[in-house]
Structure formats: C-alpha cells, structure tokens
Amino acid sequence: MDMKATKKKLGLKEKYAHMTRGLGWDTTYQPMDKVFPQAAFEGIKIHDWDKWEDPFRLTMDAYWKYQAEKERKLYAVLDAFAQNNGHLGITDARYLNAVKLFLTGISPLEYVAHRGFAAAGRNFPGVGPRVACLMQSIDEVRHAQTQIHALSNYNKFYEGFHAGATHQIERVWYLSVPKSFFDDAFSAGPFEWMIAIGFSFEYVLTNLLFVPFMSGAAYNGDMATVTFGFSAQSDEARHMTLGLECIKFMLEQDPDNLPIVQKWIDKWAWRGIRVLTLVGMMMDYMLPKRVMSWKEAWEIYFEQNGGALFNDLAKYGIKVPECITQCTVDKEHISHQAWATFYQYAHASDFHTWLPNDEEMDWLSAKYPNTFDKYYRPRFTQWREMADKGERFYNNTLPMLCQVCQIPMVFTEPDDPTKICYRESEYQGEKYHTCSDGCKHIFDDEPEKYIQAWLPVHQIYQGNCFPEGTDPTVEGFDPMLKVLEWYHIENGKDNMDYEGSGDQANFAAWRGMATQNT
Amino acid sequence: MAVKALYDYNYPAADTQDKFHGNQLLYVGWDDHLMFCAPFAYCLPPDTKFSELVEKHLPHSYSRHPDWAQIDFAKAVWLKSGQPFQPDMNKTLAEQGLKHKDVLRLQTPGLNGNGTYF
Numbered sequence: 001m002d003m004k005a006t007k008k009k010l011g012l013k014e015k016y017a018h019m020t021r022g023l024g025w026d027t028t029y030q031p032m033d034k035v036f037p038q039a040a041f042e043g044i045k046i047h048d049w050d051k052w053e054d055p056f057r058l059t060m061d062a063y064w065k066y067q068a069e070k071e072r073k074l075y076a077v078l079d080a081f082a083q084n085n086g087h088l089g090i091t092d093a094r095y096l097n098a099v100k101l102f103l104t105g106i107s108p109l110e111y112v113a114h115r116g117f118a119a120a121g122r123n124f125p126g127v128g129p130r131v132a133c134l135m136q137s138i139d140e141v142r143h144a145q146t147q148i149h150a151l152s153n154y155n156k157f158y159e160g161f162h163a164g165a166t167h168q169i170e171r172v173w174y175l176s177v178p179k180s181f182f183d184d185a186f187s188a189g190p191f192e193w194m195i196a197i198g199f200s201f202e203y204v205l206t207n208l209l210f211v212p213f214m215s216g217a218a219y220n221g222d223m224a225t226v227t228f229g230f231s232a233q234s235d236e237a238r239h240m241t242l243g244l245e246c247i248k249f250m251l252e253q254d255p256d257n258l259p260i261v262q263k264w265i266d267k268w269a270w271r272g273i274r275v276l277t278l279v280g281m282m283m284d285y286m287l288p289k290r291v292m293s294w295k296e297a298w299e300i301y302f303e304q305n306g307g308a309l310f311n312d313l314a315k316y317g318i319k320v321p322e323c324i325t326q327c328t329v330d331k332e333h334i335s336h337q338a339w340a341t342f343y344q345y346a347h348a349s350d351f352h353t354w355l356p357n358d359e360e361m362d363w364l365s366a367k368y369p370n371t372f373d374k375y376y377r378p379r380f381t382q383w384r385e386m387a388d389k390g391e392r393f394y395n396n397t398l399p400m401l402c403q404v405c406q407i408p409m410v411f412t413e414p415d416d417p418t419k420i421c422y423r424e425s426e427y428q429g430e431k432y433h434t435c436s437d438g439c440k441h442i443f444d445d446e447p448e449k450y451i452q453a454w455l456p457v458h459q460i461y462q463g464n465c466f467p468e469g470t471d472p473t474v475e476g477f478d479p480m481l482k483v484l485e486w487y488h489i490e491n492g493k494d495n496m497d498y499e500g501s502g503d504q505a506n507f508a509a510w511r512g513m514a515t516q517n518t
Numbered sequence: 519m520a521v522k523a524l525y526d527y528n529y530p531a532a533d534t535q536d537k538f539h540g541n542q543l544l545y546v547g548w549d550d551h552l553m554f555c556a557p558f559a560y561c562l563p564p565d566t567k568f569s570e571l572v573e574k575h576l577p578h579s580y581s582r583h584p585d586w587a588q589i590d591f592a593k594a595v596w597l598k599s600g601q602p603f604q605p606d607m608n609k610t611l612a613e614q615g616l617k618h619k620d621v622l623r624l625q626t627p628g629l630n631g632n633g634t635y636f
Contacts, residue, residue: 378634397579399556451531
C-alpha cells in the first residue's frame with residue numbers, strides 16, 4: 001500500500017499560526033499577572049488578547065529574509081556613494097546642517113525606540129502584539145545602525161558629524177527636546193508607550209518627520225539619505241499599522257479604556273508637535289532647494305490626512321485633540337521662531353546657521369503671507385544689518401526653558417505673536433514654568449514626573465556640564481567654552497555661521513576640483 | 519492626577535535651590551523685544567541687590583539692543599508671575615521676596631523696536 005507523503009511545507013496560514021500565536025503559552029509555576037506585572041497598572045482593560053488582529057501576518061523567518069535583501073541593496077548603494085564622492089553631488093554643503101540635526105537628534109531616537117519596543121514586547125501578555133513589537137524593535141535598531149552608516153561618509157569630510165548619534169543626545173541643549181520626549185514615553189507603561197510612539201509618533205506625525213527629511217534629501221542630491229529612506233519605508237508602513245491596530249484594539253476591548261486613551265492621544269499629539277518644531281525649521285530655513293513650506297506640510301499631512309484618521313476613530317468616541325486649535329495658529333510661526341533661536345545661539349550648536357537671503361525671504365513671504373513680513377522679516381533684516389557692520393548678534397545669556405518640552409520659551413501667545421507665552425504651575429512649594437497651555441496641562445497632570453526633568457540650562461548652572469576635573473574657580477574661567485568641550489562641539493569649527501566655515505570652503509574647493517581644471 | 523505606577527512614585531525635584539551652590543534662579547523677560555528669542559535664566563546670590571540686576575546683569579544680556587539705553591527705569595513696569603510688581607532697587611532679591619525660579623517681565627512702554635518688536 002502506498003504511504004501518503006507528508007506535506008513538506010506549511011501553508012502561509014499554518015506557518016503564521018505556528019510562528020506567532022503558537023509561540024505563546026500561559027505560565028504555570030507563577031501566576032500570569034506576576035510574570036506580566038506591567039499589563040494592568042495603567043488601567044487599560046484587555047479581556048481577550050486573541051482578538052488582536054495582525055494586519056501584516058509577518059513571521060520571523062520571512063522578516064529576516066526581506067530585511068537581509070533590503071540591507072544588501074542599501075549597503076551596495078552606500079559603497080557606491082562613498083567611492084564616487086557622492087557628497088559632492090549635493091546642492092550645497094549648507095544642506096548638510098539638516099543632516100547633522102537628523103544624525104544627532106533623530107538617529108538616537110531610533111535606538112531608544114528599539115529598546116522601548118523590546119520592553120513593550122516583553123510586557124504585553126498577548127502573543128500577537130509581542131511578536132509585532134519584537135519585529136519593530138529589530139527594525140528600530142537596524143534603522144539607527146543604517147542611518148549612522150549612511151551618514152558616516154559625511155564625517156570624513158565635514159564638521160559636526162564626529163560626535164555622531166551617541167554622545168550629544170545626552171548633553172546638548174536642543175537635543176534634550178527629542179530625548180526628553182522618548183524618556184517620557186519609555187518611563188510610562190507599555191500601553192502609553194504604544195500610544196506615544198506607536199500611534200502619535202509613528203502614525204500621526206511620521207509623515208511630517210520622514211517625508212520632509214527624505215524629500216529634502218532627494219531634492220538636494222543626498223543619495224545616501226534617500227537610499228536609507230527607501231529602505232526604511234516598508235518598515236515604517238508596518239509601524240504605522242501597528243500603532244493604529246493597537247489603538248483600535250484598546251478601544252474595542254473595553255469602554256473604560258476610552259478616557260485613558262484620549263488623554264494619552266491629547267498629551268502625545270502635543271509632545272510630538274513641539275518636537276516637530278525642529279523639522280519645521282529645517283524645511284523652511286535649512287534646505288538650499290526647498291520641498292514645501294512647513295505650513296503646507298502641516299496642512300497636507302496633519303490637517304487633511306490626520307483629519308481623515310480622526311474621522312475614522314470618531315466611531316470609538318475619540319475626539320480630535322484640543323491642542324489642534326493652537327496648532328492652527330502656530331503653523332505660521334514656529335519655524336521662524338525656531339530658526340531665530342538657533343541663529344542667536346549658533347555658537348552653542350553642533351551645526352551652522354545663516355540668515356535667509358533676499359530670495360529666501362521672498363519665498364517665506366509668499367508661503368507665509370499672514371506672518372512673515374509682519375513679524376519675522378524685520379527681525380532677520382535687523383540682524384543682517386548688525387552682521388554687515390561686523391556686529392553679528394550672538395545671544396550671551398542662557399534662556400529660560402519649558403519644564404515639559406524643554407524648548408527655550410520662544411513661543412508666543414496664541415492671540416498675540418508679539419508676546420512670549422508664559423505659563424506657571426506650583427508643586428510642593430516650587431515653581432515650574434511652561435511654554436504653552438499644552439505643556440502646562442501635561443505638567444499639571446503628572447507633576448511628579450516632570451519635576452525630575454534634566455533641563456540643560458539648569459544643569460549648566462548646577463555645574464554638571466563641564467568636563468571632568470574642571471575647576472570653575474580658576475581665573476578667566478569661561479563656562480561656555482567648557483560646556484562646548486563637554487558637548488564635544490569644537491568651537492570655531494562645528495558651530496557658528498556657515499559663511500566663513502570650513503564646510504563652506506572645503507565644499508567649494510572640492511567641487512571646484514571635480515568640475516574645473518584649476 | 520498622580521502618576522500611575524507599580525510602586526510609590528516619589529522622586530526628588532531636579533532643580534531645588536540647594537543644588538545651585540548658594541544661588542537662586544531668576545528669570546527675566548523684556549516684553550516686545552524679540553531680538554532676544556526667550557526670557558533669560560540668571561543664577562544669582564539671593565543677596566544680589568535689585569540695582570545690581572538692573573545695572574549689571576540685564577545690560578550684559580540686553581545692551582546690544584538700541585532700545586536698552588532709552589529705558590527710563592523710573593517708568594518701567596515690572597510683572598512677577600504676570601502680576602504687578604514694584605521692585606526696590608536698594609533691596610536684595612531675598613529682601614523683596616523674590617524666590618528661587620520666580621519670573622519677572624520688564625515692560626518699557628513706548629519702546630518696542632520701533633514698532634517691529636525686534
């Protein structure tokens with residue numbers, strides 16, 4: 001009698017079942033709630049983890065195969081870029097200052113996201129989200145690594161890349177803004193993490209972060225960054241879907257979850273939008289060849305796309321975050337306010353700044369007809385007059401910071417762009433200052449958390465930001481120079497004006513050699 | 519609302535006055551002068567006289583603005599936490615009740631960067 005041959009390969013559906021759901025088990029030596037202590041304390045109620053729908057149905061073996069193939073292609077392009085002096089193909093070396101901001105401000109977040117998703121995967125009792133979080137965790141560490149590799153080529157030729165993605169994130173004043181955002185999320189429970197990063201950051205705001213940087217790279221001839229962007233794109237699509245699935249899952253599991261989820265959406269939308277101030281500035285001021293204005297990006301990716309998303313979530317009872325009213329005002333201001341800040345503190349930054357030229361100011365007037373000529377052109381014009389007289393303005397005093405977003409208090413009142421917005425709270429007899437109703441609201445909700453904030457200005461005054469062995473009592477002690485040393489910012493090389501910088505001179509000389517005979 | 523946590527969540531504040539080596543933080547903003555993007559944070563001994571703040575520390579930060587020399591401090595308006603505040607030039611910060619992390623706003627009516635708020 002013929003033996004019936006066993007099937008050698010599992011079907012996709014069976015494979016998915018075995019390789020994801022089949023990997024879970026209930027513990028017996030210890031009760032489940034002891035093994036998964038973080039699953040319940042935030043107040044989110046989950047009745048049936050099996051209801052989790054995995055939209056991608058990706059299994060680990062397939063994951064490795066796809067990612068390996070993608071990375072082979074990525075590294076082939078990066079090698080070609082390096083060997084062919086690809087850095088000379090960019091529009092202008094001024095562009096690289098946006099890349100420096102990306103490397104020092106965004107790449108480290110990828111690494112923290114890796115750790116955060118690993119922790120979320122560990123802490124969720126449900127096997128579906130655990131596997132999804134595991135893959136995202138690996139994606140994020142790959143992204144940190146591939147970004148560092150993609151951008152390391154620039155470090156051979158230009159200033160400001162040498163401290164890379166690790167040293168400055170824990171020290172430099174403006175990098176505390178993205179860092180504190182992720183610290184805030186990582187120190188919350190796993191469900192809040194998923195709303196903060198999985199939903200707000202990856203779903204609601206990711207287009208505003210990645211599209212501008214990647215389109216900016218494409219417009220400005222930066223093939224290294226473009227290639228990385230393409231490579232990461234399929235991962236990002238999966239991350240966005242995970243964030244959305246997670247929020248729907250929470251809302252479908254129990255009606256009591258709605259107010260908690262709404263609170264987190266409100267909080268993390270505002271936190272994210274504050275961080276994106278840096279991106280707005282990059283789009284409007286840092287790209288030699290501009291893609292679109294920050295305001296246009298906001299209208300397309302947040303107001304239109306985000307609006308559709310919130311319509312979709314309305315059936316669960318989710319409302320559009322209240323802060324959006326203020327964002328509608330802010331979209332015409334924040335990029336200018338941010339660049340004005342970096343211009344005057346350029347001596348303390350790891351990239352170069354410049355004043356917009358006449359053509360750029362006209363572009364800004366056209367893109368911001370309600371605000372640029374009225375409020376911001378006069379500022380840039382007067383700074384230019386000072387600079388032309390040899391009196392380039394550098395601000396010599398440390399600014400007051402917001403306790404929550406940690407951005408200097410540069411934002412103005414929603415109803416008056418000529419008045420700085422001051423908000424104040426008191427907790428345990430101590431005063432705390434915030435830049436907006438949004439940040440004040442977040443502080444007042446969890447003051448115990450934000451009183452611990454590592455505010456760079458206060459830390460400098462406490463004496464915690466000097467190299468080891470510094471004696472601040474010696475004659476002629478210059479605290480600013482010591483802080484820069486501690487930041488690993490080389491004074492006179494990495495910081496201050498682009499005009500007259502080594503980057504400018506070298507790029508001109510090298511490109512000259514590539515295109516001329518002399 | 520309090521932080522939800524698995525344990526008693528209680529950590530010290532990072533910026534209490536004892537950490538500033540005998541000094542206190544004082545924030546000062548000059549309204550209508552956005553050449554300076556944000557209010558300033560000063561770290562000063564509590565026995566700093568208000569006159570020293572006005573004659574030494576603020577000019578160090580602000581004097582590059584052409585309006586600074588025009589200020590008539592007899593007419594200047596001060597706010598503390600948004601409320602009217604009448605400083606006494608001859609008293610110290612501590613003597614006039616200025617505490618750690620207080621915020622002052624200096625208003626100089628008529629001066630606003632020639633209407634540009636620069």
